[in-house]
Amino acid sequence: MELLNVDGVDQVSEFLEKYLEAGRIAAKLKDEAKRIVKVDTPLLEICERLEESTFKLGGEPAFPVNIGVDDVTAHYTSPPEDGGKIPEGSIVKVDLGIHIQGYIADTAVTITFNPNLEDLAASTEEALGAALEAIKPGARASQIGAVIEKTINRFGYKPIRNLMGHRIERYSLHTGKSIPNVSGIEAGTVLEGEVYAVEPFATLQDAAGLVRDSPQRYIFRYVKERRLKSKDARAILEHVRNSYRTLPFASRWLAARFPRDVVERSFKEMIESRCIHSYNVLVEASGKPVAQAEHTVIVERDGCRVIT
DSSP, X not given: OTTTSSSSHHHHHHHHHHHHHHHHHHHHHHHHXXXXXXXXXXXXXXXXXXXXXXXXXXOEEEEEEEEEETTEEESOOOOTTOOOBOOTTOEEEEEEEEEETTEEEEEEEEEESOGGGHHHHHHHHHHHHHHHHHOOTTOBHHHHHHHHHHHHHHTTOEEOTTOEEEEEBTTBSOOSOEEESSSSOOOOBOOTTXXXXXXXXXXXXXXXXXXXXXXXXXXXXXXXXXXXXXXXXXXXXXXXXXXXXXXOEEGGGXXXXXXXXXXXXXXXXXXXXXXXXXXXXEEETTOOOEEEXXXXXXXXXXXXXXXX
16 A cells, blocks of 8 residues: 555655545535525535635545435436436435645445435435544454445344445555455455545435446546557547546536537547547436445554545
């Protein structure tokens, strides 16, 4: 892990401070999300306000603001000209990623507009707290997953089996090691100095407890340079590589720089050529509502430090 493999105390302190600053910004944005997410608020307005605030606070988005309404669980960000609004009686997940020179803080909050779903949201917050208490050097990820599952089950709900927390490194949101939300999944051992995003997801007891791909795709990530036929596609790919590196980005971010029809044509070519990866919007497989809670932590000698 990078915090362990740098030369000298000063360099470790510098990296740590960048993580902590990203975490401070993420926490402020989460508070802002709680204030601005209201019934009938346009989804696009929420995304753009939070992303604009990221820059004002001195950070950059590590990925587009994700808004998950009801059964929409992950990877939804507003496309250009999104007409969606927060529905009455809904449960809304807002997932935020901020980076400082590639050092990432990832956090999420659930906001409920249905009193019957408040306990569902509370179950993920309790599960997150229990997981953080279990994280320490040498802890098995499967043990942490068992703690999350047990806590959610105690509330009478079901964890999402095929979504996990993830280890983070510089400019990389997912680096191979995971924190499952259920027992029985071997995912390695937590080590001192590693950085993790821990994110329990829960749904109703009679739900499938799984997410599936929807056909919608609004978030993308640069993969590698390949030969492209179109001059426009080459220009957009160069912009993506230089601006976002390996971090996810939204198609709407390109709207201010390139004509929309050019972006749409170029994206088709870049996806077919596998220059960029697209993320399908994930929905709960049985259409049931989902709640989420998330913090980013740095594993330390006697436990973990929550930075968000």
